[in-house]
Amino acid sequence: MKHKVFVLSMDAMVGEDLAYLADKPNFSRIFKDSARAGKAVTIFPSITYPAHVSMMTGCRPGKTGIYTNYLVGKKKIPGDVPWHLEASEIKVEDYFAAAKRAGRTTAAVYWPVTGNNPNVDWEINELFFYLNEDMEAHFRKYGANDEAIAVVKENITRFPKAKEFAPRPNLGDDFDDFIMGCVCSLIKRDRPDFLVAHNCILDSMRHRRGVFHEKVTRALDDVDMWLGEVADAMKEAGVYEDTDFILCSDHGQRNNVRNMRVNVMLKRGGFLQTDEAGHITEWRARCIANGMSAYIYLRDRSDEETKRAVCDYLKTLAADGVWGFNEVFTAEEIKEKYGTWGDFDFVLNTDGYSSFSENASEPPVGKYDFSDYRSGKATHGYFPEDGAQPVFVARGPSFEPGAYIEQIEVIDEAPTIAHIMGDGLPEAEGRCLFELLRKKPSAD
Template sequence: MSRNRLIVISADAMEDVDEAYAATLPYFGRLLKSPARAQIESVYPTLTYPNHTAQITGCRPATSGIFNNVLMQPGIDHPDWFWYYDMIRVSSILDAAAADGRSIAAVDWPATAGAPFEVVIPEIGNEDRTGGEDATMASVCSPRGYQLWLRHRDLIGPRPKRNHGAFAAAVAADVLREDRPDVLMLHLVELDSARHKFGPRGAHVAEALRTIDSRLQVVLEALEDAGTTDQTNIVIVSDHGQLDVVQHTNLNVLLAQRGLLEVDENHRLVRWDAYLHSSGLSGQLFCAEDISAQKRRQLEDLLDEIVADPAYRIRKVWTAAEARESFGLDGPFDYVVESDPGVIVGGALDRRVIVRRGDPDFGGTLGNHGHHPGAGDQPVFFATGPDFVSGADAGRHSMIDEAATFAAVLGVDLPSCEGTAMSELLATGESAGRVTGSPKVSAVDLAPLAS
C-alpha cells in the first residue's frame, strides 16, 4: 500500500491538443517531460459537475446523481448548481482516503460544499439566496477552509469580473506548506473561461495556458518548500473539451408555441407540461408529473418532428431508459436531446426558436460543452510521481477510471466505483514508492530555470 501523497489538479477544459504548447511552458513542462498518460472520454453530458464527480467517485451520473451542472428549477434565470457534497449519492475517493486516516484538502473542487474534511473551500455561487457571501462561505467551508478563504478572498476580485485562479493557487500553496495534506484536489478554471468567451481555438488559449502555468508555479514551489516533493504524486486532469457554438435551438420557445408550456407577457413561466433543462450542447427534457396521455403523445410527435427537420439540428432524442443504457446518464427527466456538434439546446423562454451564429440576436458563449463525449478534442490525464510509470500510455479510458486509479495509488477501496484502475500506468512494489520491473516517474524537477 502506497503512503505517498496525491495532488490532483483539474485544468478545466484542457484538451489533448493543448499538450504541445503546454509542454513548452516552465511548470507544465516539468510535469509533461515523460508522464504516465491517458486520453480520457468524459461522461455524458460533458459538463463540469458530472465529470468532476465522476473523477472522485468513479461513477456515471445515473449512479452519482449529478446529472447536470445546475438543478432543475423551471423558469429561474440562474438556477442553483449541484454545489453540495451531500448531493452525491455514492462514496468518493475522498471518503475512502479519509476513512483510511488520510488528511484531505479540496480547493474550488465542484460539488464539495459542506464536505466533512480538514480543508474544504468549495466552488459555490448564488450566495444571495443563502445569506450572503460571508455567511455562505462560513457554512460551506471547513473551519480551516474558512480561515484560508478570509486570508485570500481579496485575490478573487470584485463582481462581476471575478477570477478564482489566483485565489485557488494561493490557498493550495498555504495548504501544502502549513497543512501538508495526504490528498489535495484543486480546480482551475481560466482555460474553460477563455474558451467559453472567445471560442475553442485562438491566441487566448495559449494565454490561458500561460496563466495556469503560473498557478502551477505557485503550487509546485509550495510543495518544494514543504519538503514533500519526492513523496507526492501529481496528476493533471481535465473534464471536457469545447466546441464552437454555431446555433441555439431554444426548445422551450417551441414548446410554448405548441401549447406544452405557457409564459406571460414578460416571458415568465406560468405552467408547463414539458420543460427543456439545458445542459449546454445537449438538453434534458422533463415532463410534468400530471401530464396527460394526450399531451405526452403531442410531445412525442413534436420530438419526431424536430429530429426530422434539419433546421433544428437535433440529432437524436433518447428516452431516459435509453440514455441510461447507452451512457450511464439518468435523472428525473424523461428524455435526453442530443444536438449536432456545436448546437446549444437552449432553455430560454424569450428568444427565437432557432438563432444561428452571425444572426444579430446571437448571444452568449462562442465555445461550449455538454456534447456527446465522442465529439471534439478530448480531456487529458498526465501523472508523475513515485507511484506512476514514466512514459506509460494507457490509451483511451473513461473518466470513471480516474477514481479507480486514484484508489489504487492510495491503496484504498472504493466499492461503488464503476471504473477500472489504469494499471498499466501504475508502478508496483512491496512498499510505498518501490518499483518492481518498471521505472517510476522521477520527482518533479524544481531546480531553478535557466535564464
Template sequence: MTRLTDHLIVISFDCLSEHDVPLLRELPNFKAFIEKSSYCTQVETIYPSVTYPCHATIVTGNFPNKHGIVNNTFIQPGRISPDWYWHRSHIKGTTLYDEAKKAGMKTAALLWPVTAKSSIDYNMPEIFANRPWHHQVPVSLFNGSPGYQLEMNAKFGRLRNGLRQPELDDFVLASTVETIKTRKPELMLIHFVDLDSQRHMYGFSSAEATAALHRHDQRLGSIMEAIKAAGIEEDTTVVILGDHSALDESKVVKLNVLFRERGLIQTNSSGKVTDWKAYCKSCDGSAYVYVKDPYDLVTKNAVSELLTELAQDEFNGIEKVITGQEANAKGADGTAFRMLEAASGFYFSEAVQGQYIEEVTEQDAQTKKYTFACHGYSPEKEGYHTVFFAAGKGIRPGMEVRSMHLVDEGPTFARLLGLDLGDTDGRILEGILDI
C-alpha cells in the same frame, strides 16, 4: 491494501482538451511534468459532459446515473438562476475524500465541485450566493471550513475580484500553495476554471484561451515549487487532468419557446414560467427533456412528434434524439423522457422567450447571455477527448495509456492511497502504477 503514495494532489484544469497537448508540450512547467509522467491524451468523458457530473465521476468512479449528479443545475423552471448540485449530500455512495477521511488521512479541497458541507478537513467549496439576500462570504463559510477559509481570505482575498477570472484562480493558487506548505494534506483536490471561462466567452481557440493556458503553466510551476518547499516532493503523486473538452458554437436552440407556443409551458405576463408539462433542461451541448407527469401520454406524444419533426432538418440544431432508456445506457439520467444532442455549431438554452433559434453575438458573450464555446456534448463527438497526466511516487514514468475513461480515475486514485471505492463503473489503471 498497500498504500503507494503519502500525498496525492489532483489538479483539475477545467476544459483541458486533447487539442491543448501540443502547446502543453511547449510550455515549460507542463513540458517538464509531462516528460516524467504516465499519461493518456484520449480520455473519454461522460454524458452529459458538464463540470459537476464530471467532477463527481472523478471522485466516485461512477457514471452520473449512479452517483446522482446528472447535470450542473436542478430542474427549477421559473428560476432565473437555478441552484447547482453544490452539496456532498447529493452524491449517492462514497467518494475518494470520504474514504480518505475514514482512513485518518488529512484532506483538502479548493473549489472542487459538489463538496459543500462535506467532511473534508480544509474545504473551500465551489458555491455562490444564489438568492438576493445572500452574500458570498457567509455562503462559502457556512458550506466549507470556516476557520480555514477565513485565514485564506485574510491572506489572499485581495487577489479576488468576485467570481471573475483569472483573479479567482489566482486566489485559489495562492491558497493552494499556502495549504501545501502549512498543512501537507494527504489528499488534495484543486479545481481551476480560468481556461473554461475564457473558452465560453471568447471561443475554443481564442487568444484569451491560449493566455489562460500560459497562466495555468505558471500555476502548475508554483504548485510544484510549493511541494518542494514543503519537503514532500519524494512522497507525493501529482495528477493533472481535464474534465471535458469544448466545441465552438454560434447558435442557441430554445426548445422551451416551442413548448410554450404549444401550451406545454405556461408563463405569466412577465414571461416567468408558472407551470409546465414538458421542459427542456439544458446541459449546453446536450439537453434533457422531462415530462412532469410520467403518465401524461398526450404530452409525451406531442413532444415525440415535435422532436421527430425538428430532427429531420439539421438547421433546427438537433443532431440526435434518444430515449430515457438509451440515455441511461450511456450513464445519463434515465428519468428523462428524451435526451437531445446539439448539431455542430449549436447548443441548448432553457429560455422560453424569443425565437426558437438565435444567433450568438459579441454583445451576448460580453453580457454572458450566451457563449461562443461550450461542452455537455456526447463523448462520442470526434476530437472531444480530455487528458490525464500522473507523475511522482507510485507512478511508473513514461507509460502511455492509449485510451481510458473518466470513470477510471477515481479507482486509480483510491489504489494509490490504499483505499477502496467499492463496486465502481471504472477500473484501476494498473499499468501506470508502481506496484
C-alpha cells in the same frame, strides 16, 4: 510518512493544450516523466458538476444522482436556482472516504459538490459572485474550518473582488489566481495528504472566445505559471518528490454558432404557455438546457399520451434538420448508452454547432449570450465522444514514467486514486488504471 496526492482539474482542458504546454518551462519540467492517457472520455452530459462528481466517485451520473449542474429535480428554472453545492446530494461514496479509510488528511479547493463533505478536513468550497454573500460566512457555511479560513484570508488579495487592492498583476476577473494561492498555502501550512483543486480559466476563456483562441493560449501561459508556483510550494514543504501530481479535466468544448430556444418550439407545439414577457405560466413539457444538449421534462410522467405526442413532435422537428438537433433520445436510451438517468424524459443532442437554452420568447433562434456559459462562443454538454477531449497526466511515486493508455474514462480516475492512497471504491463503475502505475507501488 504517507506519500502525498494532489489532483488538479483544469476545467475544459483538452489534449491540444498539452501539446502547447509541452514547451512551457513548468509543465515540461513537472510532467517530464509522466504517465498519461491519450484522452479521458467524460460522462453524459459533458458538463462540470456531473463530470467532477463522476471523477471523484468513479460512477456515472445515474448512479451518483448528479446529472445536471442545478437542482432541477424540483423542476425549477436554472438561473433562479442554486447549483449543486452540498456533498450530501451525491448518492455514492467518493475518494475522500477512501482517503479517510487509508488514514489520510484531506483538502478540497473549489472542487464542485464538496460542500460539508464529512471526509474533507480543509474545505474551501466554491464561491462565485452570484451568491452575493459574506465571504467568510459562505466558506464556513459549506464546511471551512478555522485553518481553511486562515488560508482564504492569506490569499484574499488574489480574490477577484479584491484585485484592485492586490499587489500582484491583475489576471482578470477569474478565480484561478485565488484558488491556486489557496492550494499553495494549504501545501505549505497544512500539508494535506490528499488535496484536490478545480480551476476554471480555460473553460471561461473558451466560452467567451471559442475553443482555440489567442486568449486561451495566454490562459495556458497562466496555467504554466501556477503549475510552477505549486511545484515551488511542494518543494518548500519538502513533499515535491513524494507527491503524486495528477492533472485532469472534465470535458472539452465545441464552437457554438447559434442558440436554439427549444421551449419556443414546445410552445408552438402547444406543450407550454408563457406570459407576454416570455415567462412560462403553464406547461406539459419543457426544456432544461445543458449547453449542447437538452433535457425534456414532462410535468406528468405517467401521462403516456402527452409523452407520445411530445416524442412525435420532437422527431418531426429533428427530421426538419434545422432546429439544432437531428435525433431524439428517450430516457431509456440515454440510460442504456451512458449510464445517465434522472427525472427527465427525452434528450436532444447538438447537431454539432448549436446550443440550447430555456428561453421561451420568440424567435426560436438566438445569438450568443455571454451571461450564460451554455450559450457562449463555445460550450459543452454534448455526447462525450464528440469534440476535443479531456486529459489525464500524472507523475510521482505511484506512476510509471512514460506509461501510456490511448483512452481512459473519467470514471477510472477515482478508483485509480483510491488505489494509490491504499484503499478502494467498491461502488465505482470505472476501473483502476494499473497500466499507468509502477509495478511495485511505494510501500505507503
